[in-house]
Amino acid sequence: MAKSSDKTKWAQPASPPPPLFLGEKERDLVKQVNDELIERVIGQEIIYYPISLEHTNFHPLYGEAIEKNFLSPIRIHVLVAWEGYTTTVTNLGIDKRLSLTVNFHRRRLIEDQDVYLREGDFIAYGDDFFEIATIDYPKQIFGQGYIGRERIFEAQAKCIKAREGTFDAS
Amino acid sequence: MAFEDAIYTRNSHYSYEIKNNRLRIYPSAVDSSPSQFWIEFFVDSDPWSESDTEGRGGKSGIEGINNLNTLPYENLPYKNINAIGKQWIRRFALSLSKETLGNIRSKFTTIPIPGDSVTLDGPGLLTQAQSEQEKLREELKTTLDELTYTKLMAEDAALADSVNTINKMIPLKVFVG
Numbered sequence: 001m002a003k004s005s006d007k008t009k010w011a012q013p014a015s016p017p018p019p020l021f022l023g024e025k026e027r028d029l030v031k032q033v034n035d036e037l038i039e040r041v042i043g044q045e046i047i048y049y050p051i052s053l054e055h056t057n058f059h060p061l062y063g064e065a066i067e068k069n070f071l072s073p074i075r076i077h078v079l080v081a082w083e084g085y086t087t088t089v090t091n092l093g094i095d096k097r098l099s100l101t102v103n104f105h106r107r108r109l110i111e112d113q114d115v116y117l118r119e120g121d122f123i124a125y126g127d128d129f130f131e132i133a134t135i136d137y138p139k140q141i142f143g144q145g146y147i148g149r150e151r152i153f154e155a156q157a158k159c160i161k162a163r164e165g166t167f168d169a170s
Numbered sequence: 171m172a173f174e175d176a177i178y179t180r181n182s183h184y185s186y187e188i189k190n191n192r193l194r195i196y197p198s199a200v201d202s203s204p205s206q207f208w209i210e211f212f213v214d215s216d217p218w219s220e221s222d223t224e225g226r227g228g229k230s231g232i233e234g235i236n237n238l239n240t241l242p243y244e245n246l247p248y249k250n251i252n253a254i255g256k257q258w259i260r261r262f263a264l265s266l267s268k269e270t271l272g273n274i275r276s277k278f279t280t281i282p283i284p285g286d287s288v289t290l291d292g293p294g295l296l297t298q299a300q301s302e303q304e305k306l307r308e309e310l311k312t313t314l315d316e317l318t319y320t321k322l323m324a325e326d327a328a329l330a331d332s333v334n335t336i337n338k339m340i341p342l343k344v345f346v347g
Contacts, residue, residue: 030282034281037288079283081285103284105284142282154284156284
């Protein structure tokens with residue numbers, strides 16, 4: 001039996017090969033299509049008001065702030081799902097609450113605008129102000145595992161309309 | 171002689187003669203002659219005999235045109251193509267571009283967007299491009315078929331027949347003796 005040379009011997013590569021089908025180019029394509037579609041075709045936008053903890057006088061025990069100060073507002077192109085009003089009837093009367101689901105293109109948000117979503121921040125959509133109640137990251141690009149943060153594709157914020165007096169940026 | 175005199179009287183006296191690969195011009199150049207002469211010439215070629223192929227060894231079509239490869243056709247420069255041909259080329263190029271774009275957009279049928287997904291029009295572009303290319307090829311073929319000598323002669327014959335038919339209907343003059 002011939003002795004195998006070093007060239008034919010298998011050796012562990014230093015790093016795994018890049019994905020053949022879903023590499024950086026494909027991720028960039030997805031970003032490009034999304035940017036174009038969301039900003040140039042659909043064109044829905046919100047104004048994001050990040051609440052400033054440093055400049056807000058919140059209650060030392062309860063953490064509540066009657067008057068909230070915010071950093072510079074930022075315009076963000078998003079896809080908004082309008083959920084309409086939810087009416088609840090209690091012994092105290094009828095309550096109507098408007099809610100939205102705001103879908104963010106996360107890579108655009110982080111890489112281009114340097115914005116990080118937080119529960120408790122406010123947004124303006126149309127003439128109304130909404131408070132971000134919950135934030136979720138429901139979708140990855142083409143179902144790939146959590147390898148890098150850029151694979152998380154979408155951020156979803158459930159928002160409820162801010163009651164009168166809670167927040168006023170006007 | 172009278173004929174030659176007439177030629178010399180009416181025509182220019184400038185002439186040339188090639189003898190033993192030497193060019194003799196008349197009249198001879200003098201001091202007042204132009205300092206430069208331009209000679210326009212061409213090498214006569216016989217389209218039926220194949221010139222020696224450059225470095226490709228031998229003459230495959232020595233007996234004349236014996237297949238499509240020995241046809242004396244050369245590449246047609248784009249600038250020599252007429253407006254109709256250029257327009258056809260543009261339409262075909264557009265169709266090829268659609269095909270390429272269709273292939274690119276067919277790689278992913280759907281692309282995710284926040285909250286939903288968007289379907290690209292790759293397969294539609296491919297179908298459209300193939301249909302257009304087929305139509306353009308058919309159009310070109312039809313146009314070329316109409317320009318064959320047989321078709322042109324048939325059209326001329328039909329025209330002549332029609333003229334004869336019309337002439338038969340024209341009343342003849344009444345001869346008055």
